[in-house]
Amino acid sequence: MGESLPLGRAQRLRRAVFDLKTIVLMRRDRAALAAMRTVERAPLETVSHLSGERSAAMALHAFRSTAYYRRRYLDAGFTEADVARPENFASLPMLTKQDIHEAGDDLISRDRPSRDRLPSKTGGSTGRPLLVYNDRSAPTAALWWRIYGWWGIHPGDDSALIYRQKYAGMSRLIHIAQWWPTRQVLLDARGTTEADIDRFLRELTRVRPSLLAGYVEGVNAFARHVQATAPQVPSMKAVSVTASMIHAGQRELIEAVLGAAVYDTYRSAEVPWIAAECAERNGLHVLADHRKLEVVDAAGVPVPDGETGDVLLTDLSNRAFPLVRYAIGDRTRWIAGGCDCRRGLPRIAPIDGRVADALRTPSGRLLSGGLGSLFVDHPGTIAQFQIHQAADFSVVVRYVPVGDPAASTEAGRDAARKVSGFLGHEVPVTAQAVAEIENVGGKARMVVSELAN
Ligand SMILES: [Zn+2]
Known part of the structure; x- marks a missing residue:
C-alpha cells in the first residue's frame, strides 16, 4: 500500500500493525487486493470482457443453486446453456425489489453454508425494509482498501x-480494540447538535485523522459549522462522501473549509462498494471486476454511452445470495473513454436520483439518514411514506395506510414520535394518512423540505 509523503512515526506504526493483522487474519482479502490491482492495469476492453464472463458465471451459479432464478429464467425461455452464454446476459430478466420481497428464501444459494450469509436490511420510502444477504466470504474489505489507496489513504x-x-456500549469497546492502534473519531449522523459537533471537532484536533468519511448532508453540515465558527481544523488528505448526490456548491464548501479533496463514492446495503472517484475526480470508476453495472431503459435494454438510464447491479462476489440484474432504483450514465489515471475500470457520472434525506431544526440540529427504518416496527401497516418539512420547520409524516386502519394510525403516530425525538422535540411533528405520495421522475423522495439549504 504505497505512500510517497513523509510519515510520522505513529502513523507508520499504525500502518505496520494493520498490515501485520491482515497478513495473519485476512489473507484472502490481501490476495484479492493484489488481483484487483493487476486488473486495474489492464485496458478497458479487457476488464469489460472479464466482467462479462464473470456476470454469466454468476447468472449460471444463480440458476443452478437457487429455486428463484431457475424458475424465473426457465419461465422466460432460457435454458441452462443459454444462461451460461455472456452474450445472453443483458436479455435475462431483471430483479426488482418487489421480486426480492416475494422470493424470500428462494433467492438463497443452496450450495453455500448459512454462515456465509450476513443479513443486510435497507430502509426505503415504501416503509418496508428489504432483507438481503451479503456474502461473508466476499473480499469486501479489499474493495475499500483499494479505493482508499486511490486517494493515498492506507486502511x-x-x-x-x-x-x-x-456501535454503542460494549460493542463500541470491542470495535475500538479490534481497530487498535488505528483510531476512529465518530459523529452520529442522527440528530446532531452543535455540542456534538464541537466534541467531534476537539477529537479531530487531537487525533488528526487522514480521512473524513460520511453522508453528504452530515459532512456538509459539519463544514458549515466550521465555516460559521471558524475554528482551526487539522488538515486532512481526503474527504469521502456517500449515500446521496453531492451538489457542486457543497463540494466547493467542504473543500474550502476542510482543505481536503472530496471524493464521491457509490455504495449500498444490497451491494457494498460499487464505484468511487479516483484522484482525477472525473466520474466514478465502477469496480467492474466485482460488480457488473448496467445502465438500461425501462425495458431493461442497455442505453448508449452518455444517455441516462436505470442502474442494474450484479454482485459478482456474492455467491450466497445472488443479486443478478438488480434494479436498485438509482439512475446514471456512462462516461465514454479512458480516465487520465489509466485504470481499466469504466466510469459513470455521479448517481442521479438519490436525494439527501435531511431535516433541520431552528437550533441547527440536523437529521441526515436513519429515516428509512421509521416504519420497520410496524410491518404491513403502510404502503409508502414521505416526510414534509415546511418553511416554519414543522414536520408532517405522510403515509399511505394499508390493512387494519387502527394499526396504520398507531404506526403513523409512532413514526411521528420517533422523528420528534430525533429532532430533540424542537419542532412540531405530526402524522397524516394520505391516498398517495407524490412522485418526481418515477422516484418518490423520502424527504421534501421547503427550508432553504
Ligand atoms: Zn481515474
Missing part, C-alpha cells in the same frame, strides 16, 4: 466518520 490510517453509528 490503517486514523479516520473520522459521520454516519449512523452502529
